[in-house]
Amino acid sequence: MDKRPIAVFDSGLGGLSVVRHLRESLPNEDIVYFGDTARVPYGTKTRTTVVKFALEDAHYLLRFEPKLIVVACNTASALAIDEVRRESPVPVVGVVEPGALAAAERAGGGTIAILGTEATINSQAYPKAIAAAGCDAPVFQIACPLFVPLVEEGRDPNGPIVRMTVDEYLAPLRQRDVHVVVLGCTHYPLLREPIAAALGTRVKIVDSGCEAARTVHSQLERNGGLCRESRIGTMHSYVSDNPARFRAVGSRFLEHPIEHVELVDPEHYIR
Amino acid sequence: MDKRPIAVFDSGLGGLSVVRHLRESLPNEDIVYFGDTARVPYGTKTRTTVVKFALEDAHYLLRFEPKLIVVACNTASALAIDEVRRESPVPVVGVVEPGALAAAERAGGGTIAILGTEATINSQAYPKAIAAAGCDAPVFQIACPLFVPLVEEGRDPNGPIVRMTVDEYLAPLRQRDVHVVVLGCTHYPLLREPIAAALGTRVKIVDSGCEAARTVHSQLERNGGLCRESRIGTMHSYVSDNPARFRAVGSRFLEHPIEHVELVDPEHYIR
Structure with a gap:
């Protein structure tokens, strides 16, 4: 049993569609989400830049001592998963x-x-x-x-x-x-x-x-990493810009209202 | 007569449509362009973030000792022109x-x-x-x-x-x-x-x-700031990401092939 949160990052708010599946399949897990809304999108940028941003996103999330990091962004998974895995002390699941x-x-x-x-x-x-x-x-x-x-x-x-x-x-x-x-x-x-x-x-x-959420579930189950307490997990979101837009647009991706969104200053994630 | 370059910045490559008019009306002026392609677009971001980015863009361009800075991005002009003017030792022309x-x-x-x-x-x-x-x-x-x-x-x-x-x-x-x-x-x-x-x-x-290019022309004329040499001005572009995409997509905005594009490392523009 492991009560540490699952950490999820994305270039912006799209990753909330991944969180939706995580919450469906693992409703009692705590989730910490970072959306890099100041630098979104990643999909038109180069590998070098996406790797730099993804590492910054992952390092920011490590302060919450997660048990696992989900790279919810397809572009970051496609271009930077190896680098994130190399620098992360906890398992990393991408979407690709x-x-x-x-x-x-x-x-x-x-x-x-x-x-x-x-x-x-x-x-x-x-x-x-x-x-x-x-x-x-x-x-x-x-x-x-x-x-x-x-x-x-x-x-x-x-x-x-x-x-x-x-x-x-x-x-x-x-x-x-x-x-x-x-x-x-x-x-x-x-x-x-x-x-x-x-x-x-x-x-x-x-x-x-949806497939990534399944992988997270089975991986935690295999490693004895599930939170087995009977409760509703919390969700906290952190964004590098525009919490209001994140809340308004993001709720369509999460299919649920978004509470607890905090703006993060650049000095906390830029390395 | 002032042979220093005109500096232009934009969130990405769109500002090249402004440069096109500058080059038409002031063909003998040198132009230095910075496109913040690592963080493009600005149009969905907040004032705080756009001000920070615009100041970084302007400060980066000051190293070329320009005679004037053009904020070619409408979003940056709308949200950050006062802050850029306050920090710039040279005149600043926006598009709004x-x-x-x-x-x-x-x-x-x-x-x-x-x-x-x-x-x-x-x-x-x-x-x-x-x-x-x-x-x-x-x-x-x-x-x-x-x-x-x-x-x-x-x-x-x-x-x-x-x-x-x-x-x-x-x-x-x-x-x-x-x-x-x-x-x-x-x-x-x-x-x-x-x-x-x-x-x-x-x-x-x-x-x-197009109107901003006219303003630049008349302002330089009034201040005796035009380069009166008979020659073809140079153009150098600097981008925070993806010079290849800048060259390919940007030439449609400039209506001219783009030469001299250099990638700039984050430590040179992030403050």
Whole structure:
């Protein structure tokens, strides 16, 4: 039994869609979240910069003495997971490996499509992780840079602009016999409906954040790291900018009102 | 005669649309540009954070001993121009005041519409500057958060998704008798065509970046600060991340290939 919190970081508020799954599957765990809203997004930035930011985010969270760190941001998982693992004294779970593993399992050798940010797609992290899982299914990647701003703006996912954008990005998949599509960015689960509508009901959808929450659960269970007390876990969020926007937009990702958001001064996370 | 360079900063590469006008009107001046591509965008961030970033950007540029600093970013001009002026030993020209002044002059008392980022619109900087110019025309503001990602993605400005988005944002203007619309973000001049199409030919369009270049010209002329040598001025760009993307995407804003881009390490601009 381990009552220390689970620490989660993200480039901004998207990681709250991962926290939603964590809270569903581990409701009695305490969660500490850091959102780097002063420097969001990471998806258009280089490896060097994303590694620097991710290490700063992880180091900031270590002050809460967590039992595990979740890299909820796909871009940071794709570009910086090795560096974060190297510097972290506690286990680190990213979203790319669990998402890739689930896709490999469910594809049955059929084509896998990865949707993600420019940086995630260019890193080739998903195809590499799928191959590392011993899966030789064809992998087809699509960067969808408009999905994040469409979601952040709070648009109706079934409105005409979202529908048209989803249809346009996914058009190349229509000629391929896609078995599995991976939502390789924390914002994309909020577009699950139009994505499913564009691809048809036969295509399986993998939400990397949901798979990461499963990995956290099983890893803690295996190591005797679960908090076995019967209680409701707390959640505290820290952001590098704009707590008001984090609270307003983030609650759609968490599907729950957000309490306890604190602004963090740069001297506390910049190294 | 003053051969020192003109310094320009922006949250990223959008400010190159302002540089384009500077180079047209002052082709023999040297220009030094800093784009804060590691922390772009500023338009969704708070005043505190934008002020901190803008001061860091301006201080970085002071090492080149410029004769004048242009705050090419509308969000930084709206939120941080006073602070930058207070700390700068040389004159500082923003984009909001020149844009507001031009709108006030051309509106003839008719309604003015401001298009900008969330932060620019919320700051009320344009309505305040229009009122300060002695103009009591009605001012109507619209935040257009999708315009920046649409432009950065390099989409056809006359394609269906851009057209539909422009039409949707500008719909509230159709019931008003708008005389002037201000492009209050450095990215929006690249959407000038669909904006003009949505509003009709009678509406005058003010490009704040173009007006800022005029202000720089007249201010240098007045102070005897022009470089009167007959030559082609140089341009050097410095970015906090991703010089390759800056070069590729930025050339569309500059309407010219970009040479001399250097990556700047955080220790050189973070204070």
